[in-house]
Amino acid sequence: MIHLHPRGQVTLLEIDNPPVNATSQAVRQGLLDAIERLDADPAVGAIVIAGAGRTFTAGGDITEFGKPPLLPHLPDVITRIEACAKPVVVAWHGTALGGGCEIGLAATKRIIAPDGSVGLPEVKLGLMPGAGGTQRLPRLIGPVAALDLIASGRMVSAKEALALGLVDAMAAGHLRDEAIALAESLIGQPLERLSARPVPPADPVAWDAMVAKVKKDAKGRIAPLAAIQLVETARAEPFASGQPKERATFFDLMASPQSKALRHMFMAEREVARVPELAGIAPREIGHIGVIGAGTMGSGIAVAFLDAGFSVTLMEASEAALQAGLDRVNGLYLRSVKSGRIDETIRLERLSRLTPTTEIKALAETGLVIEAVFEDMAVKLDLLGRLGAALPAETIIATNTSYLDLEVMADALPHPERFIGLHFFSPAHVMKLLEIVRARRTSKEVLATGLAIGRRLRKIAVIAGVCDGFIGNRLLARYRAQCEFMLEEGALPQEIDAALEAFGFAMGPFAVQDLAGLDIAWARRKRLAATRDPAARDVPLVDRLCEAGRFGQKAGKGWYLYVDGKRQVDPEIDALVRSHAAGTGRAQRSFTTAEIQSRVLTTMVNEGAHILAEGIAARPLDIDLVLVNGYGFPNWRGGPMHYADETGLPRLLAEAEAIAARDGQAYAVAPLLRELAASGRTFASLNTPDR
Ligand code: T1G
Numbered sequence: 001m002i003h004l005h006p007r008g009q010v011t012l013l014e015i016d017n018p019p020v021n022a023t024s025q026a027v028r029q030g031l032l033d034a035i036e037r038l039d040a041d042p043a044v045g046a047i048v049i050a051g052a053g054r055t056f057t058a059g060g061d062i063t064e065f066g067k068p069p070l071l072p073h074l075p076d077v078i079t080r081i082e083a084c085a086k087p088v089v090v091a092w093h094g095t096a097l098g099g100g101c102e103i104g105l106a107a108t109k110r111i112i113a114p115d116g117s118v119g120l121p122e123v124k125l126g127l128m129p130g131a132g133g134t135q136r137l138p139r140l141i142g143p144v145a146a147l148d149l150i151a152s153g154r155m156v157s158a159k160e161a162l163a164l165g166l167v168d169a170m171a172a173g174h175l176r177d178e179a180i181a182l183a184e185s186l187i188g189q190p191l192e193r194l195s196a197r198p199v200p201p202a203d204p205v206a207w208d209a210m211v212a213k214v215k216k217d218a219k220g221r222i223a224p225l226a227a228i229q230l231v232e233t234a235r236a237e238p239f240a241s242g243q244p245k246e247r248a249t250f251f252d253l254m255a256s257p258q259s260k261a262l263r264h265m266f267m268a269e270r271e272v273a274r275v276p277e278l279a280g281i282a283p284r285e286i287g288h289i290g291v292i293g294a295g296t297m298g299s300g301i302a303v304a305f306l307d308a309g310f311s312v313t314l315m316e317a318s319e320a321a322l323q324a325g326l327d328r329v330n331g332l333y334l335r336s337v338k339s340g341r342i343d344e345t346i347r348l349e350r351l352s353r354l355t356p357t358t359e360i361k362a363l364a365e366t367g368l369v370i371e372a373v374f375e376d377m378a379v380k381l382d383l384l385g386r387l388g389a390a391l392p393a394e395t396i397i398a399t400n401t402s403y404l405d406l407e408v409m410a411d412a413l414p415h416p417e418r419f420i421g422l423h424f425f426s427p428a429h430v431m432k433l434l435e436i437v438r439a440r441r442t443s444k445e446v447l448a449t450g451l452a453i454g455r456r457l458r459k460i461a462v463i464a465g466v467c468d469g470f471i472g473n474r475l476l477a478r479y480r481a482q483c484e485f486m487l488e489e490g491a492l493p494q495e496i497d498a499a500l501e502a503f504g505f506a507m508g509p510f511a512v513q514d515l516a517g518l519d520i521a522w523a524r525r526k527r528l529a530a531t532r533d534p535a536a537r538d539v540p541l542v543d544r545l546c547e548a549g550r551f552g553q554k555a556g557k558g559w560y561l562y563v564d565g566k567r568q569v570d571p572e573i574d575a576l577v578r579s580h581a582a583g584t585g586r587a588q589r590s591f592t593t594a595e596i597q598s599r600v601l602t603t604m605v606n607e608g609a610h611i612l613a614e615g616i617a618a619r620p621l622d623i624d625l626v627l628v629n630g631y632g633f634p635n636w637r638g639g640p641m642h643y644a645d646e647t648g649l650p651r652l653l654a655e656a657e658a659i660a661a662r663d664g665q666a667y668a669v670a671p672l673l674r675e676l677a678a679s680g681r682t683f684a685s686l687n688t689p690d691r
Contacts, residue, residue, distance in 0.1 A: 264621075360390045360391075
């Protein structure tokens with residue numbers, strides 16, 4: 001775990017705990033023992049602390065969280081490092097995060113590799129730094145910059161760390177050699193300890209502005225607010241009384257539901273890539289892909305692949321449509337340059353990997369072709385037939401459909417085992433979620449390739465089975481219907497949106513529909529009208545809105561009015577909803593925020609339980625990832641299935657039964673929900689059943 005390498009008067013202490021040198025119990029103990037030994041050894045003049053492998057350390061060991069803390073505690077180890085009678089230099093490479101950053105703050109000097117980065121990301125796990133970070137960092141870089149880093153959890157590059165004064169030097173050549181030279185130069189010099197330094201004064205205007213920003217960005221999360229408190233403490237009190245306060249906050253937060261939910265999300269994001277049946281199956285190497293259809297979706301997909309280093313051939317049916325698509329791609333890149341995300345050189349390099357075409361045969365040299373044409377089965381079948389004839393049998397063919405039946409599409413192709421769904425979310429180059437839809441005949445190699453591509457795109461790739469809407473849109477259709485039912489029972493759209501926004505959703509469902517455009521829902525309703533069960537409860541309000549030209553934000557009105565882009569409640573909608581509701585003959589009542597939330601959440605969970613039983617989603621965590629990363633579910637609630645466990649399944653079951661009693665056959669309580677509730681188990685128990 002800890003290796004010592006004497007180099008003249010300096011000893012290099014190396015932390016070695018793959019994969020990310022987390023400061024687990026063994027590392028903490030090893031560090032403490034080593035520092036004590038080196039401090040006592042008269043032959044040692046100075047110490048360098050470095051990390052083995054790809055990173056300095058990613059900080060506290062997340063697998064130890066939520067369990068009784070094991071001695072020695074990191075703050076005590078760090079206090080011992082700071083108390084060392086000899087100079088200590090920390091050499092940061094890779095990512096020095098959390099406890100890794102805090103170890104550095106106890107050192108005499110810090111040096112960083114040019115491609116290294118450093119940060120205190122605890123807030124992303126619903127925590128605050130617990131080993132002195134909130135008390136030492138303001139003393140080093142000032143309270144405003146410290147609050148920014150602690151409350152946002154963002155990592156800073158070596159260059160920014162240098163500019164902030166967070167490091168003393170950036171290595172020009174060999175990090176460890178330079179760290180050793182720096183340590184040597186400090187031997188015999190007086191040692192300054194950061195904890196003894198006062199916090200430099202802050203410009204009150206800048207401080208107030210940062211506090212206001214942190215409060216605004218918190219959006220229901222408690223950890224960023226704790227950051228304000230703790231930096232205030234650092235400003236007002238000596239380190240000796242500030243540190244215990246930091247520690248107390250750390251433990252309070254560790255026990256909070258928000259941190260539990262965020263830690264669940266962290267683990268789920270990593271667990272989702274582990275698919276036991278694909279173990280040992282090598283994905284195909286793909287460097288060049290094709291995209292058919294250069295509309296909003298297709299051009300976004302092309303950009304996502306270009307950004308990730310792929311070559312992309314973009315195909316449209318006509319020169320005019322192709323040009324419009326290229327304009328879209330160019331527009332996205334110009335915006336990225338303007339906002340400073342990329343520079344001109346990067347823009348040109350990415351665009352150099354894009355080949356436009358109107359010829360299907362130009363796709364023959366690609367390893368994967370994604371169709372993103374108009375969402376209509378006849379159009380897709382015609383295209384797939386032509387692709388089957390024009391492309392080699394091994395070319396993987398993917399559809400970006402959101403609803404259509406992949407089995408029917410696969411029938412249109414020779415070698416249907418190479419067919420797969422890659423369901424991107426708009427804007428495709430931004431949204432983290434990718435549903436990988438596996439059809440009955442999709443081969444394991446093709447599925448593994450889909451997952452590998454998701455990883456290269458740096459997306460959260462979740463495997464879904466074939467059904468109407470896959471995981472996300474199927475849940476969405478269900479809970480959106482419940483929202484419309486509530487409109488027939490006395491609720492107004494703005495009340496439902498407000499309740500769900502209070503829960504933590506980025507936007508309520510009616511506001512989302514306005515953003516996406518109501519015409520999409522309208523077209524789908526018309527398409528499904530013929531096959532709709534006449535006995536099923538159906539709310540035709542979307543039809544009324546669309547007939548009146550209320551297509552949403554783009555029309556300036558939908559469920560709301562948009563004045564200068566700002567959403568406003570429209571009395572006309574209130575009247576329309578009220579008169580429709582009265583016409584249904586249903587009893588009218590008012591809804592509390594809690595009732596609205598419970599009804600929507602229960603519906604999500606119940607449908608989630610159905611799709612687990614059907615095998616559409618493999619594990620509850622897959623559903624959680626889909627809702628959080630594609631549908632605005634607050635990550636600090638951990639997704640609907642985690643929320644269900646936290647709420648208690650018997651309570652949820654009772655609510656599901658109440659909804660079913662009202663909606664009749666249209667709402668079936670999931671047997672899996674009953675089963676888990678009756679046996680006292682949780683959805684979490686299904687996440688890793690074999691462990
Ligand atoms: N503890 C335990 N395991 C960790 C870990 C950690 N802190 N960080 C990563 N791993 C595992 C991860 O589960 C995965 O395992 C493997 O490492 C590779 O990670 C008092 C106590 C470091 C930027 O919040 O942000 O310090 O799936 O797939 O994309 O204040 O991981 O292979 O089995 O993510 O290259 C603060 C969280 C802790 C850092 C690397 N630290 N980690 O990203 O690989 S709180 C964090 C990350 C703290 C003190 C407190 C990223 C990464 P497996 P990966 P990556």
